[in-house]
Amino acid sequence: MIQHSERAHAVLSASGAHRWLNCLPSAILETQFPDTTSEAAKEGTLAHELAEAKVRNYVDEAKFSKRKLTALRNKLKKHPLWQNEMEGYTDEYLDVVKKIAMGFEHTPHILIEEKLDLSEIIPQGFGTADCIMVGDDTLHVIDFKYGKGVPVSAKYNEQMQIYALGVYIKYKMLFNFSQIRLTIAQPRIDNTSTWEISLTDLLTFGETVKIAAGQAIEGEGDYTPGDWCRFCRARKNCRARADENVKLAFETQKMPPLLSNDEVGEYIRQGEDVAKWLSDLQDYALSECLAGRDIAGYKAVEGRSSRVWTDMDEAFAAIITEGTDEAMLYERKPLTLAQVEKLLGKKHFADVCMEYVDRKPGKPTLVKESDKRPAVTNKITADEAFK
Numbered sequence: 243m244i245q246h247s248e249r250a251h252a253v254l255s256a257s258g259a260h261r262w263l264n265c266l267p268s269a270i271l272e273t274q275f276p277d278t279t280s281e282a283a284k285e286g287t288l289a290h291e292l293a294e295a296k297v298r299n300y301v302d303e304a305k306f307s308k309r310k311l312t313a314l315r316n317k318l319k320k321h322p323l324w325q326n327e328m329e330g331y332t333d334e335y336l337d338v339v340k341k342i343a344m345g346f347e348h349t350p351h352i353l354i355e356e357k358l359d360l361s362e363i364i365p366q367g368f369g370t371a372d373c374i375m376v377g378d379d380t381l382h383v384i385d386f387k388y389g390k391g392v393p394v395s396a397k398y399n400e401q402m403q404i405y406a407l408g409v410y411i412k413y414k415m416l417f418n419f420s421q422i423r424l425t426i427a428q429p430r431i432d433n434t435s436t437w438e439i440s441l442t443d444l445l446t447f448g449e450t451v452k453i454a455a456g457q458a459i460e461g462e463g464d465y466t467p468g469d470w471c472r473f474c475r476a477r478k479n480c481r482a483r484a485d486e487n488v489k490l491a492f493e494t495q496k497m498p499p500l501l502s503n504d505e506v507g508e509y510i511r512q513g514e515d516v517a518k519w520l521s522d523l524q525d526y527a528l529s530e531c532l533a534g535r536d537i538a539g540y541k542a543v544e545g546r547s548s549r550v551w552t553d554m555d556e557a558f559a560a561i562i563t564e565g566t567d568e569a570m571l572y573e574r575k576p577l578t579l580a581q582v583e584k585l586l587g588k589k590h591f592a593d594v595c596m597e598y599v600d601r602k603p604g605k606p607t608l609v610k611e612s613d614k615r616p617a618v619t620n621k622i623t624a625d626e627a628f629k
Contacts, residue, residue, distance in 0.1 A: 247328035254406075254455050254595040256360065256369040261470040265452050265482075268474055276546035285323045286388035290372070292318055293332040293386050294355055297339050297373060301352045330588025336428035337388045339373055342425065350377030351417070358408030363448050364455040371405045381409055390430040393470075393613070396437040400451075407448045410441070424583030427433060433614075471515065478526035487519040489616055510608075590595065 246346030249295050254262055262269040295314045298306035317322055338386040342351060353374040358366030373384040383406050387394050396402055403426040422444055439447075457463050475484060490512050501509070531542035551557055562568050579599065581592040606618055 247447070251358075252364070253456055254364045254368050254402040256364075256367070256401045258272075258473070259404055259451070261474055263400055263451065264455060264460050264468055264470045265466045265474075266428060266458040267461045267465055268470075268476065269458050270461035271465075272475040277475065281323070282389065282391075285325070288318060288321055288326045289332060289388040290386060292328055293335050296336045297354055298334055299600055300340065302337060302544065317624065318541060323519070325584060326587040327584050330590075331388070331429040332386075335427045338425065338427040338434055339384060343375060346375070346377040346380070348377055350375040350382070358405060358407070358412060360404060360408050360411075362411050363407060364404070367404075367455070369405060369408060371409065374405075374409055376409075376413070376417045376419060378420045379418070379419050380423060381419045382425065383409065384425045384427065387426055387428040387433075388430060389428065393431060393433045394426050394428055394435070395612075396424040396426045396435040399426065399437070403444060403447050406439075406444055406456075407451070410444070413528045420486060444453040467515065469515070472518070478520075479521040483515070483519055483525070484616060486565055487516045491516050530578070 253273065258269065270283060292315065295306065295311050299308065299311045316533070318328075319565050332507040343352065353371070353376075356371050356374050360369055371383055375382040376383070378489065383402055385402060385405070406424065408421045418440045422439050422441060423436060424439070425434065427434050427478045455464075465480065467486040468479070471477045471483055472479070502611070527537045527540055529543055530537055531540065558568075558571055561571065577585065582595070
């Protein structure tokens with residue numbers, strides 16, 4: 243079993259490839275900032291350990307028995323970030339792995355948490371792929387994503403292509419494959435994405451990566467702000483990002499009084515990062531002020547205070563003694579549907595409660611055209627009009 247929380251990270255990591263391939267000097271710039279881990283990332287690490295164990299048990303029960311799986315599960319349940327819903331989501335990932343394995347004509351060779359040396363294309367590069375299958379003439383790389391904030395697509399995914407290159411470099415003398423399939427399973431938002439690329443196109447991509455990585459490791463190239471800034475450690479006070487967002491926010495030209503729909507879409511696209519950038523800049527300024535450093539025109543102050551009980555039981559006892567009915571101090575409130583599902587776990591909830599659940603349409607929201615969900619409008623169809 244891989245100790246996910248102890249994994250090292252390369253300067254030019256595969257997971258950060260979307261960022262440093264688009265903004266070459268960002269990887270070196272980031273090294274000036276600590277690599278902190280969020281609660282969401284720690285939760286993802288926990289889920290990955292459970293997912294890995296389930297796949298190992300499925301692939302080779304003789305080496306990783308049900309007893310070992312149960313022991314690991316019991317250990318993980320003691321972690322403060324454990325959630326029962328992890329069982330259901332990792333089961334969904336396991337189902338994806340099983341379906342892919344059964345799709346091969348002959349039983350594929352399966353590798354789990356495979357360490358890959360990427361130094362042939364990326365200086366000092368290395369990585370670990372969640373699941374690899376090789377069979378017939380096909381290589382299939384599978385990645386488990388536990389995040390629920392941003393849907394991740396396998397199409398043209400730089401991280402997944404780099405992992406596939408790592409497999410090719412390591413096993414090209416052992417396996418003969420010409421087609422590569424890449425799958426991302428993101429069960430918390432019901433997102434499973436698969437994309438195919440030929441070996442020829444993959445190797446062409448590898449040459450592009452090799453050239454870019456050679457520049458990136460030297461900190462060369464131009465800073466290029468974009469959606470890849472989202473997870474960059476230097477994003478809060480990056481000058482290139484600041485200049486770009488100030489230009490987007492304040493640049494004006496003499497234009498017609500009303501925007502066309504095409505212009506509305508373009509302004510939304512261009513301005514997406516402005517609010518995020520301002521929030522990041524405010525976070526950075528606050529941390530600098532708290533550290534005793536000056537930010538021109540600003541200072542840190544204490545926010546609105548809040549009151550807490552030092553001993554709620556003793557306080558309630560005193561209130562009851564003074565004549566207030568104990569029932570007045572408590573309210574009985576049912577858990578929400580989402581909280582009940584989290585309590586029971588997704589599969590158990592479905593087995594017990596689905597007949598009592600109705601799904602109502604969500605409030606319309608604006609998303610990018612690439613989103614997989616079907617578009618909705620207020621137009622009434624002829625069938626609806628004559629019902």
